[in-house]
Amino acid sequence: MPLDIIVCVKHVPETAEAELKIDATGKGIEKAGLVFDINEWDDYALEEAVRIKEKFGGTVTAITVGPEDSESTLRKCLARGADKAIRLTDPKFAGSDAYATAKILYNVIKNLHFDLILTGAQAGDDGSAAVGPVLAELLGIPHATMVKKIEFSNGKAIVNRELEGGLEERLEVKLPALFAVQTGINEPRYVSIMGIRKAMQKEVKVMGLADIGLSENDVGEAGSWLRIERLYIPPVEKQAEFLKGSPDEIATKIVEILKSRGLI
């Protein structure tokens, strides 16, 4: 049972260890100096797609909505085993929220053949966790989010979804379907030098607003549910008392605290 799989990926800044500054518009962050890569959740989605293809045959097509630099994320997908890549790009797409982004994806994907669509459960930048389910609704196919395991049986998918507190639920979902993948579903592979070389030769299809048959009112801020008013650094709930000094001085202070609390 070969499966044609579409994976939706996003090119996002790595911010876990970076200090972020709000930009002059107050509606974004300063991007200079940040390293961009494939969204962490999408990395697992791509790996899962490639594993399914390796097991059952079929194709993997990676799609992203993003400017030219997001090409590197698509190249990474190709190097990992995706067969085709499509980049949807247009200045008018700027300011698109999850809803507008899903509409952009929908207008391309509705014309492609697929048995399965995989997305990450959320994106590390905006954290909406909504593009996948919105896309599924637009396409009229069933979906599951927070997916931790995918199996196939009699043309149907059996998936485990993560619930709270370590609990999961198993669902049977008819194909074609969309699954939003949670981290930890697999272990994403490293890319081989061979893979990178091959990927450089593959074509990345680029499409804009007019190519996908949408108007500018469908995308960007005009086509979105949400309009950002301002960004700000969150106020602190409880500010830690910072222990300063050399590692030795810090360790001494920690020991004093633990002693005073009767913890050692």
Added chain:
Amino acid sequence: MTEIFVLAEHRQGQLRDITFEMLTKARELAEKTNAEPVAVILGKNVGEHAKNLAEHAKKVLLVEDEKLENFNSEAYQKVLSHLIKEHKPLLTITGHTSYGVELAPRLAVALNIPLATDCIELAFEGDAFTVTRQMYGGKVNVKAMLRKAESYMVTVRQAAFQAQKPPTPLNGQIVEVPSPLTEEITTKRFLEYVLPPPGGVDITAAEVLVGIGRGIKDQGNIPMVEELAKMLGGVLACSRPIVDKGWLPSDRQVGTSGKTVKPKLYIALGISGAFQHVLGMKNSDLIIAVNKDPKAPIFSFSDYGVVEDLFKVVPVLKNKISELKAQKA
């Protein structure tokens, strides 16, 4: 009178805490907008829950059906579409939980209602509806306005609002609504719950936890911190990425998708402080965090913070503890 809907969340016979957090916020918003807070509960044999909800809302819409026994977003979507079309609530609040993220986006598209997800604040300001959300793992807050509409929808983050009982029970009217589900849902079926594999360590029972996150860098560094945990009479816990990488079993995970802990001491090493993790440990008696990034959100939840490389601090700390123990012995 216009209404504010709260979708009650329940699982395996229990109403979940988020339900009461949402109802508290709904009552506050209802007061400001001259609306009525309405709890909506879907399920099978959930009449007792409806009675409980009635104390917290002016009205409870109760839909009972065999087909609603376990959560299925497609069944829920059909029923809620029916209720929302009929009642046209000003706002529908669901949890940004495994259920809410599955349900709300599709429902919003189907009904053409603007949606904001993972909200930590909600407000009606003049004729605008605004929300506050977070971006970049909690490092930035965003205030956003929803496209103007008659009806809005949100998912709200767990523990963003503190659950409070109304001063006097509201004794809301329970309205039984006949189920609009006419046929079986065949595209998506609930099969069973899967429990986590029984683990060797119960981190919820430990008085001291040393939690590790991405900052630990490599699996080979784990024995070094595990030793610290043992020296303090505690055990090693971790944030999600460590379990995802397979470096520690899932029973060591602290957070919304893992365990909620409340030890006497929680030392967070190389943990940035994503809210999913913080919700699992913020009620610890004493929290000490070590992280290289001075802006790491974890410091907003800690008693003491150390802005330093954990690999510089932990070895020295272990030596000091050893010395102290040697003196005592």
